[in-house]
Amino acid sequence: xxxxxxxxxxxxxxxxxxxxxxxxxxxxxxxxxxxxxxxxxxxxxxxxxxxxxxxxxxxxxxxxxxxxxxxxxxxxxxxxxxxxxxxxxxxxxxxxxxxxxxxxxxxxxxxxxxxxxxxxxxxxxxxxxxxxxxxxxxxxxxxxxxxxxxxxxxxxxxxxxxxxxxxxxxxxxxxxxxxxxxxxxxxxxxxxxxxxxxxxxxxxxxxxxxxxxxxxxxxxxxxxxxxxxxxxxxxxxxxxxxxxxxxxxxxxx
Amino acid sequence: xxxxxxxxxxxxxxxxxxxxxxxxxxxxxxxxxxxxxxxxxxxxxxxxxxxxxxxxxxxxxxxxxxxxxxxxxxxxxxxxxxxxxxxxxxxxxxxxxxxxxxxxxxxxxxxxxxxxxxxxxxxxxxxxxxxxxxxxxxxxxxxxxxxxxxxxxxxxxxxxxxxxxxxxxxxxxxxxxxxxxxxxxxxxxxxxxxxxxxxxxxxxxxxxxxxxxxxxxxxx
Numbered sequence: 001x002x003x004x005x006x007x008x009x010x011x012x013x014x015x016x017x018x019x020x021x022x023x024x025x026x027x028x029x030x031x032x033x034x035x036x037x038x039x040x041x042x043x044x045x046x047x048x049x050x051x052x053x054x055x056x057x058x059x060x061x062x063x064x065x066x067x068x069x070x071x072x073x074x075x076x077x078x079x080x081x082x083x084x085x086x087x088x089x090x091x092x093x094x095x096x097x098x099x100x101x102x103x104x105x106x107x108x109x110x111x112x113x114x115x116x117x118x119x120x121x122x123x124x125x126x127x128x129x130x131x132x133x134x135x136x137x138x139x140x141x142x143x144x145x146x147x148x149x150x151x152x153x154x155x156x157x158x159x160x161x162x163x164x165x166x167x168x169x170x171x172x173x174x175x176x177x178x179x180x181x182x183x184x185x186x187x188x189x190x191x192x193x194x195x196x197x198x199x200x201x202x203x204x205x206x207x208x209x210x211x212x213x214x215x216x217x218x219x220x221x222x223x224x225x226x227x228x229x230x231x232x233x234x235x236x237x238x239x240x241x242x243x244x245x246x247x248x249x250x251x252x253x
Numbered sequence: 254x255x256x257x258x259x260x261x262x263x264x265x266x267x268x269x270x271x272x273x274x275x276x277x278x279x280x281x282x283x284x285x286x287x288x289x290x291x292x293x294x295x296x297x298x299x300x301x302x303x304x305x306x307x308x309x310x311x312x313x314x315x316x317x318x319x320x321x322x323x324x325x326x327x328x329x330x331x332x333x334x335x336x337x338x339x340x341x342x343x344x345x346x347x348x349x350x351x352x353x354x355x356x357x358x359x360x361x362x363x364x365x366x367x368x369x370x371x372x373x374x375x376x377x378x379x380x381x382x383x384x385x386x387x388x389x390x391x392x393x394x395x396x397x398x399x400x401x402x403x404x405x406x407x408x409x410x411x412x413x414x415x416x417x418x419x420x421x422x423x424x425x426x427x428x429x430x431x432x433x434x435x436x437x438x439x440x441x442x443x444x445x446x447x448x449x450x451x452x453x454x455x456x457x458x459x460x461x462x463x464x465x466x467x468x469x470x471x472x473x
Contacts, residue, residue, distance in 0.1 A: 062438065064439050064440075065438045071440075131335070132338055137435060139441075140438040162425075165338045165421070165422055166420060166421040167420075176420065181337045
């Protein structure tokens with residue numbers, strides 16, 4: 001008898017604490033960003049905190065997954081996607097404030113190898129030494145979609161398909177190559193520049209422009225801080241922090 | 254809905270469970286029958302994959318069987334293929350998570366067999382091996398079977414380790430769990446697959462419960 005009421009009390013307590021809406025607010029601004037922005041946004045966040053004193057918490061994942069999470073109510077304040085399409089979809093569903101969406105940079109694709117020489121062009125990937133070519137999953141990661149698009153445009157996607165391994169994000173694609181299990185990875189330039197290894201840029205005409213967008217999540221309770229972050233990213237200071245990662249500002253700086 | 258990932262999952266889970274059965278019961282016998290220094294430590298080591306975070310486990314597995322590992326390179330020289338990014342990799346991933354379930358259940362089942370039955374067999378002239386095979390194993394069977402069924406369910410549902418090792422190649426290494434994950438990530442339907450996987454898990458657990466009843470009755 002006593003044991004079961006104790007068990008009941010325990011279950012109720014756990015359920016109540018899980019449902020509690022008055023959980024202590026994290027003092028940090030929650031920024032969700034595409035994994036391709038990992039190293040770049042670490043610098044941007046530091047710069048932003050230094051300038052404004054607002055602490056930032058960064059969450060990196062594939063843009064498609066983050067989109068889904070935001071749709072389901074994930075408590076982010078800002079979303080930086082590796083393309084514009086996901087932000088537009090979220091604006092349509094009301095999860096992101098339409099007027100807050102800006103394109104702050106253009107991303108580039110690069111072929112990256114951990115050691116040795118990187119292939120000179122995508123066509124070189126048919127060489128037998130590339131047993132496994134890692135890309136981010138083209139179904140939900142913008143850089144993966146761009147990689148597939150580029151390979152299709154060169155008519156080599158069909159022949160290379162069996163050699164392509166898909167990472168759950170562009171960062172995991174890089175990890176496959178970093179661990180030596182894939183001989184090469186087609187990833188974001190912004191990631192390649194943040195790591196050791198050699199890379200070759202992929203011709204940007206082979207894929208749709210990788211417009212790096214950012215927007216304010218509608219359910220955010222820190223809208224003014226979120227807007228400040230977006231403004232910082234678009235400012236000269238922000239562009240300067242992004243430049244070392246190959247994220248070209250659109251104003252041609 | 255693409256059903257190929259489901260068939261791949263069943264295939265991978267079946268192979269992984271078979272391997273888990275032989276290796277698991279073997280290890281369980283070692284742990285149950287023989288006293289040796291470090292026995293409980295060995296038990297802990299082979300059980301730890303059960304409680305380790307899947308991505309950590311995946312990292313270890315990838316390091317152990319990847320292209321630059323001893324195991325990976327031996328496999329390559331023997332078969333010309335690679336463990337990572339292949340069905341073999343999926344099987345290894347599923348195996349690592351499910352073998353502890355077989356070991357735990359089987360050890361427990363073997364230890365619960367009343368020693369007097371085994372002693373009786375010995376006095377009637379059976380060798381230790383014969384006593385093990387014809388008396389102890391059959392009496393431990395319901396417990397072992399329960400462990401094997403749980404191992405199958407676990408192997409069917411593996412995600413964290415598989416995603417690190419398999420490369421999610423559609424039609425080749427994209428198991429049902431990976432498929433569901435990706436469908437959700439790109440906001441595509443996954444309901445039917447989820448329903449089938451859930452039903453499979455429920456069917457397995459129900460069978461395990463029934464086997465548990467039989468085992469209770471058996472050893473009374």
